[in-house]
């Protein structure tokens with residue numbers, strides 16, 4: 411990959427400070443208005459680089475079914491995910507300090523709108539490198555803390571979670587701003603827009619919307635609700651605080667993942683140990699029944715029971731310690747394998763007490 415060094419885009423010192431901020435709320439809640447004002451304020455006050463990605467601007471009108479209409483939900487979902495892919499290409503460039511490449515299989519008109527959106531906000535510029543056109547990062551995008559505001563309704567938490575996953579993948583900051591605007595106000599503002607949405611769409615979204623819920627979802631803990639229309643100025647300190655916290659505390663991908671894997675492993679091995687324990691108990695009681703049928707003397711029966719139970723305990727202890735001989739190639743304990751090992755050792759003991767071989 412070619413770097414932007416030497417051009418205006420230069421490699422930054424130390425890890426990049428980057429935050430993805432999801433704006434959510436009903437249509438006409440004032441998200442785009444708020445995002446523009448917030449971007450301007452943070453560029454001036456904090457000296458950050460800010461990119462506002464308004465989904466309505468980037469997803470081309472050719473996808474709209476008619477004036478003021480949106481694509482079907484399934485189509486919108488695909489377009490939203492495609493846009494996130496574009497965003498990921500930009501993030502990869504920022505994180506690595508290299509040029510931005512174009513994803514294969516892209517929707518050309520949408521990609522062009524995305525590029526225009528970044529260019530208009532002085533985050534990238536076009537260049538020709540070895541006779542090929544490419545996009546280089548502007549110096550501001552790599553040398554300052556970078557805030558990317560994603561402006562869409564994001565009314566389901568699953569939509570927001572996709573952005574969180576992206577933040578986790580690249581260890582970026584993540585936060586959410588929910589513009590809480592009364593339904594009536596949204597309907598009224600929407601009605602005054604030149605390309606108004608059908609009122610029914612807003613009613614429907616009002617019923618479906620899943621507000622950020624930090625108590626239920628740990629990943630939503632960096633969330634703030636802003637009461638609109640009173641919103642912007644009163645909330646500015648709280649918003650800046652939230653963004654600073656998110657910027658300084660990126661989502662830790664590796665750590666979370668390792669912790670989760672360890673938890674999964676413990677749960678999984680506990681379940682397997684339980685299953686093995688039950689299987690070995692059954693084998694022991696079946697063997698004792700056979701020994702009685704074989705008329706093994708009571709004193710020998712007692713010794714046999716003691717030896718078999720000791721063997722069972724040793725097997726389980728071995729499994730708990732992660733003895734490799736019971737692991738199949740997938741590194742999980744193979745119960746049939748454990749059982750056949752146990753049968754083998756059990757038969758050696760049984761031979762001592764039974765008159766016949768087993």
Ligand SMILES: Nc1ncnc2c1ncn2[C@@H]1O[C@H](COP(=O)(O)OP(=O)(O)OP(=O)(O)O)[C@@H](O)[C@H]1O
Pocket residue numbers: 435436437438439440441442443444466562563599600602603638639640641
């Ligand atoms: N705080 C406010 N007070 C009064 N009017 C507002 C306020 N914020 C936005 N508006 C007006 O409401 C309308 C919708 O605003 P805006 O486009 O910002 O909403 P939105 O949430 O981004 O909508 P959508 O989700 O449909 O894109 C605009 O006409 C805008 O001028």
